[in-house]
Amino acid sequence: MAGVLAMAGATAWAGPEDDTLRVAMAEEILNLDYNYTTKREYIILAQLTDAKLFEFDPETQDVEPSVASGFEWVDDTTLDVILRDDVLFHDGSKLTAEDVAYTYNWLRNPDSEANATGVVERWLESAEVVAPDRVRFHMTSVYPLVLRDMASRIMLRKDGTYDAGGEIDRDAMSSDLVATGPYRVESFEPGTELVLKRFDGYFGEAPAIETIVVRNIPDIGTQQAELMSGGIDWMFKVPEDVAAAAGAHPAVEYLSGPDLRVGFVVLDAAGWTDPEGPLTDVKVRQAINHAINTPEIAEFLMGGSSEPIHTACHPAQFGCDQSVTRYEYDPEKAKALLAEAGYSDGFPLDLWAYRDKPVAEAVASDLAAAGIGVNLRYVKLESLNQARASRDIAAYIGTWGSGGTADTAAIAQIHFGDSDRNLTGDDALSGMVAAAEQTADPEERKAFYTEALGRIADQAYWAPLVSYTANYLVASDLDFPLSPDGLPRLQQASWK
Numbered sequence: 001m002a003g004v005l006a007m008a009g010a011t012a013w014a015g016p017e018d019d020t021l022r023v024a025m026a027e028e029i030l031n032l033d034y035n036y037t038t039k040r041e042y043i044i045l046a047q048l049t050d051a052k053l054f055e056f057d058p059e060t061q062d063v064e065p066s067v068a069s070g071f072e073w074v075d076d077t078t079l080d081v082i083l084r085d086d087v088l089f090h091d092g093s094k095l096t097a098e099d100v101a102y103t104y105n106w107l108r109n110p111d112s113e114a115n116a117t118g119v120v121e122r123w124l125e126s127a128e129v130v131a132p133d134r135v136r137f138h139m140t141s142v143y144p145l146v147l148r149d150m151a152s153r154i155m156l157r158k159d160g161t162y163d164a165g166g167e168i169d170r171d172a173m174s175s176d177l178v179a180t181g182p183y184r185v186e187s188f189e190p191g192t193e194l195v196l197k198r199f200d201g202y203f204g205e206a207p208a209i210e211t212i213v214v215r216n217i218p219d220i221g222t223q224q225a226e227l228m229s230g231g232i233d234w235m236f237k238v239p240e241d242v243a244a245a246a247g248a249h250p251a252v253e254y255l256s257g258p259d260l261r262v263g264f265v266v267l268d269a270a271g272w273t274d275p276e277g278p279l280t281d282v283k284v285r286q287a288i289n290h291a292i293n294t295p296e297i298a299e300f301l302m303g304g305s306s307e308p309i310h311t312a313c314h315p316a317q318f319g320c321d322q323s324v325t326r327y328e329y330d331p332e333k334a335k336a337l338l339a340e341a342g343y344s345d346g347f348p349l350d351l352w353a354y355r356d357k358p359v360a361e362a363v364a365s366d367l368a369a370a371g372i373g374v375n376l377r378y379v380k381l382e383s384l385n386q387a388r389a390s391r392d393i394a395a396y397i398g399t400w401g402s403g404g405t406a407d408t409a410a411i412a413q414i415h416f417g418d419s420d421r422n423l424t425g426d427d428a429l430s431g432m433v434a435a436a437e438q439t440a441d442p443e444e445r446k447a448f449y450t451e452a453l454g455r456i457a458d459q460a461y462w463a464p465l466v467s468y469t470a471n472y473l474v475a476s477d478l479d480f481p482l483s484p485d486g487l488p489r490l491q492q493a494s495w496k
Contacts, residue, residue, distance in 0.1 A: 015233055015477055016495040020211040023490065024223040024235045028191040028216050033173035034155050035107065035116040039381075040261075040401060044488050046155060048196055048212065051180040051204070053081055053100070054151035058483035061318075061406040063147045066204070067095065067156060067180065069133075071147065077139040079146060085133060088201040089158060090177075090184035100135045101127040102159040112162065113170060118414065119153040122437075144440035145409055152403045152410070156180055182207050182491050191216055208494035224473070227252055233475040236488060240303025243471040253476050256304040259486030260314045261401035261468035262411075263356070265292070265363065269461050270425025272391035278347045279394060285460035287337035289327035291370035292363055294465055301358050304469030312411065312456045314467055319408035319436070319449035324457035334370040346371035352396035354381040359465070360397050389420045399468070404487035408449045409437060416452065416461075424461045 027041045034046035053068040065071075067087050072080045087095040104127040106112050108120050123143035128136045139146065156179070161172050177185050182204065183196035194214040198207055215232065217223045220239065224246050226232040238246075247254025267288065271280040278284045294308035310327065313320035338344060349367070351374050353360035364374040387393040398421075402410035412433045415421045422430065429452055436448035456462060470486045480493045 015230065015475060018211070019209060019495075020213055021209045021234065021478070021490065021493060022213045022215065022232045024215055024217045024226065024232045026216075026218050026220065026223070026237065028218075029194055029214060030190045031171070031174040032177040032185065032188065032194070033171075034153075035114045035157070036170060036174065038115055043401075043403065044490065045194070045214070047181070047487070047489055048183040048491055049177055049179045049181040049185065050155040051087070051182075052151060052154055052156065054147055056151050056405065056485070058404075058485050058487065058489065061485065063151045066151075067100075068150075074136070076142050079137045079139065080130065081135050081137065081150075083133045083135065084203060086203045087180055088203070089180055090199055090201075092201065093158070095156065095180055096159070097129040097132060097135050098159045100156060101129050102161075103154060103157045104135075104137070106157075106162055107154060111168060116153050116155070118419070119149050122413075122417075123149070142438055145407075145437055148405065148407065148409070152405055183212060186211075207491040212490060227473055227475065230475075233478050234472065234480065234490070234493075235474075236470065236472050238471040238473050240469075240471060243473055246473050251476050253474050253478075255472040255474060255480065255482060257470045257472075257482035257486065258305050258316070258484060259401070259468040259470040260316065260404055260406060261399055261486065262309055262314050263359065263397065263399045263465035263468065264312065265351075265395060265397050265463035265465065266415075266421070266423055267461060267463065268394045268423045269459065270423055272423065272425075273394040277394065278341065278343055278349075281341045282459055283337045283341040284343065285463075286327065287334040287341070287370065288367065288372070289460050289463045290330045290337065291334035291372070292366045292463055292465065293329045295329060297359055297362050298466040301356075301362060302466050302469055304471055306466050306469045309464045309467055310457070311453055311464060312415070312462050313408045313449075313453065314402065314406075314411070317402065317406050317408045317410070318442075319446050321446070321450040321453050323450075324454045326457075327460070327463075331366070331370050338371060343371075346373055348373040348375065350375045350377055350394055352377045352379060352384050352387065352393055354379055354384045354397075355399065356397075363397060363465070391420070393423075397465070401468075401486070404483075404485040406485055408453075409445075412449065412452060413437065416456070424456075424459070426455070426459070426461070429455050429461075 025041050031037050034042050051067050054063050055066040068081045069084045070082045107114050107116050108124045123139050125138040125140045130136045182202045184199040186195040186197045188194050196212040198210045223235045243254045267285050268279045298306040298308045349372050364376040367374045400411050416433045432452035436445045474480050477496050479496050
């Protein structure tokens, strides 16, 4: 810490003097096209570089027009979206209805192999240009959440972007991004630095800061030193103890706010890894729920606004019923349930994890204390995804931020629907989740989610852990407003 404090006396070179906001991210930034990526870092960048047909109001979570100026339902499965006439791509060309239709049809095409495909494939049959300012979306069935999906994921691209000349190029926008958002890409060195410049042709409200530089700095200590010395102005995912200590420095401000991300343990109840394995027994899964000390994980490892959760959703999300079965921390009850299930001597369990290593180690320790022989496999996310896709994973610690969407659908549909994340093997449960997406009646949707979440809890398909908190360290001369949904919006930052 002495070295860090010594560096704090260095001459500052970030900040309002050159109207440049310098940001640190630990995760490597390798692909700028959010249609082909996941992770919170890429969501943050997409907010800067891209625009969607609709957006969420961060305060109310209401869906509002963005590139779209409005919409009209032709019938229950046909939606017309009317476009603004002043939307420009970063190369100066005007966005057209053909561009919008192309983007959605491409992502609906299995050949796209895009991360965003899952958002549209459950409802989109095709997108059709019916007027210069109008795109008609033909849907496969009644789907009241279509506007929410349009607001959550799909980034608009120029007609032919990914298959110009009949040749598929899924990396077409990975480095040389041409989008429609408030910032354009000035330069990009993958894994090192991204420079964004305010786009003068942006159709919306212009951001206050002209330039944003995103630097990949893997080490949190190095980030902290850079912040104190004036090398960067903003860092996130800051551990509670680090944030509290650094926030005492006069050049640094510690900010903490809510986050829709939750953590959980997913259990192979379906028996994909072992049809006769212990995780197929509901008593074993209930024992695992009782064995984990979520209150201490929330208080001592997560800190801030983190709280233990007992549902397969964030309590702030629409439809996240809190009346479901709750498994209090009770290691003796866990041992008794294991004995009832015939595992009084425990059993070996490979538990996978990819982030928040202290949390993973705490979970593993709690399970071991209950008699389960845990082999903690801490791996890269890509390795975990591959193992899960091949149905070769018995249990893993996952997290989900719902893309900042305060609706249970944003977590339920991907984890308990037709996805390799669904390890329940429970078709009835998947039907409940699907039914909730087929009605526009809010009370009916709540009822379906109450039924689904109750079943998840009763069967202990998950062991819910904690809600996350968003901890930031920022330069004291930076005004960075926190959003209730926990999504960092750097485009809203300004200098004091």
